[in-house]
Amino acid sequence: MASGSKAENMKGFYRQRKSNSSIGGGISKKKKSRSPAHPKAAAAASFGSDVTQPTALISHGSPDLKDDYDEQEELLRKFDMNLAYGPCIGMTRLARLERACSLGLNPPKEVESLLKGGKVRSECLWDGRI
Template sequence: MASKGGFYKQKAATTTLGSDQTQSPALESHDLKGDHNQCEEILRQFDMNMKYGPCIGMTRLDRWERAKNLGINPPEEIETLLRQGKVDLECLWSSRV
């Protein structure tokens, strides 16, 4: 219904923004869990941490080295895991995007 000035009145929203349900952490990938060890889980957390920049189109080691060169100080543990050669060098998203 139009008001005097020709504008329509908008009803107030009746929903609430609060919720009693707890949400899972944003960095947890439920659908991507499978058979992987603790080292792979550490690397996946590195992949999902945007602090170190984008990970698409480069290996994990390239991303780690870029972050180090930019002074972002990526964890030394990540470099150690990647240089051992026992883990996948491709990021979590390489075959999914």
């Protein structure tokens, strides 16, 4: 039989871990703390932050996400979005209005007066986007 006890053989088989003050054991290095370029940059991502939206997303006092259009265009866009008057892809707003009238769908009179006035965009909201 082999010399020595089973405990001695096991110690030789398994590596011993050195006890160290750090949790993982082994050599510990100091971690460098990375400070953000701007002192409030780290706080901007946190919940409940008082940091406002960056100015890069705002131009001329209004968010870039909203197009500038008036009330007339808003009414015409609602007409474009209303599927009760049929599809609007591939035709002008006036052609869609006339088709809706011929089918008895009763489109709003305000839309008709705006389109026949000629001072608004004749293409639908989706023209060139789809």
